[in-house]
Structures are given as C-alpha cells and as structure tokens.
Amino acid sequence: MKNRIKVLRAEKDLTQAELAKQLSVSRQTVNAIEKGKFDPSLPLAFKLSSLFGKSIEEIFQNEE
Amino acid sequence: MKNRIKVLRAEKDLTQAELAKQLSVSRQTVNAIEKGKFDPSLPLAFKLSSLFGKSIEEIFQNEE
DNA sequence: GTTAAAAGTAAAGTTTGTTTTACTTTTTGT
DNA sequence: ACAAAAAGTAAAACAAACTTTACTTTTAAC
Numbered sequence: 001m002k003n004r005i006k007v008l009r010a011e012k013d014l015t016q017a018e019l020a021k022q023l024s025v026s027r028q029t030v031n032a033i034e035k036g037k038f039d040p041s042l043p044l045a046f047k048l049s050s051l052f053g054k055s056i057e058e059i060f061q062n063e064e
Numbered sequence: 065m066k067n068r069i070k071v072l073r074a075e076k077d078l079t080q081a082e083l084a085k086q087l088s089v090s091r092q093t094v095n096a097i098e099k100g101k102f103d104p105s106l107p108l109a110f111k112l113s114s115l116f117g118k119s120i121e122e123i124f125q126n127e128e
Numbered sequence: 129g130t131t132a133a134a135a136g137t138a139a140a141g142t143t144t145g146t147t148t149t150a151c152t153t154t155t156t157g158t
Numbered sequence: 159a160c161a162a163a164a165a166g167t168a169a170a171a172c173a174a175a176c177t178t179t180a181c182t183t184t185t186a187a188c
Contacts, residue, residue, distance in 0.1 A: 042103045046126040062110040
C-alpha cells in the first residue's frame with residue numbers, strides 16, 4: 001500500500017504536526033504512515049480523504 | 065462506519081464463508097465486519113472494493 | 129418437523145495500528 | 159555558523175483488527 005500523503009500535505013503547506021492535529025492522531029502516526037511503516041485504519045483513511053478532498057483511491061494505491 | 069457488504073454479498077450470491085475465502089480472512093472476520101463489530105483494515109477494504117467492483121466510498125460510509 | 133447449511137456469538141490469543149516519551153538528524157532562516 | 163523547527167526514529171504500552179476453536183441460533187430444503 002503506497003500513499004501520496006507527503007505530496008498532498010506539501011500542497012497544503014502543512015507540517016506533519018499540523019496534519020496530525022487535524023486528524024486527531026499523533027505526529028508519529030502521520031510520520032509512520034507517510035514513511036510506509038504501516039497503513040492507516042479505514043476511519044483514518046476517510047479522514048485523510050475528507051481533509052484533502054480526494055477519494056481514498058486517489059490517496060492510496062494498493063500494491064497487493 | 066457503515067457498510068453495504070451484506071447486500072453486495074447477496075447480489076453475488078456468496079456465503080460469508082465463500083467471501084471470507086476470497087478475501088483470505090476468516091469467516092468470523094466477515095461476519096464481524098458485516099455486523100459492524102469493527103472496521104476492516106485499509107488493505108482489506110481495498111480487497112473488498114476490487115472483489116465487488118465498487119469504490120471504497122460506495123461500500124463504506126463514514127458516520128463519524 | 130428434521131436435517132444441514134449458514135449465520136451469529138464468544139473467549140483467548142496474535143498481529144497491526146496508535147500513543148507517549150524521548151532522543152537524533154535534517155531542513156530552514158537569519 | 160548557529161538556532162529553531164521539522165522530520166526521522168525507537169521502545170514500551172495500549173487499542174483495534176484478525177485468527178482459531180467451539181458452541182448456539184437462524185434459515186432453507188426436504
């Protein structure tokens with residue numbers, strides 16, 4: 001599972017800490033997801049989707 | 065988080081056990097997700113999406 | 129109305145996602 | 159070059175997703 005969070009975050013000029021706050025998760029969680037350490041939960045994926053105004057499929061790519 | 069899995073599964077005429085096998089998860093996992101006991105992981109949501117030929121947003125509805 | 133298949137449920141255990149604390153490295157601005 | 163902010167990283171602890179085993183209830187077919 002790949003994601004475009006780092007780029008989308010850059011487009012909105014947000015720091016990891018700012019994004020984390022808007023998502024109500026820790027900064028480390030944002031960092032870990034960006035770095036591909038693990039995938040977010042589905043609810044968190046929906047939050048990202050709504051925050052960035054993109055579909056989940058536009059943000060995450062399944063690499064099976 | 066609500067989902068339409070039960071209906072989509074009925075449309076494809078699959079049992080929970082059959083769907084579980086196609087998803088490579090246990091039957092209890094399918095049952096629990098259908099009954100709303102918890103949300104699937106994002107990778108599992110993608111598998112469901114691809115199996116049913118529907119977007120994640122068409123299958124799951126975020127109720128925050 | 130019995131039987132068999134499917135669905136529901138539950139406890140104990142493993143794995144994965146997330147938090148907290150804390151420290152190091154990189155980037156940015158002066 | 160220096161300081162401050164941002165990003166990276168890691169371990170311990172907790173929470174949520176998922177498995178396995180096993181049993182009960184509902185549904186469908188005869």
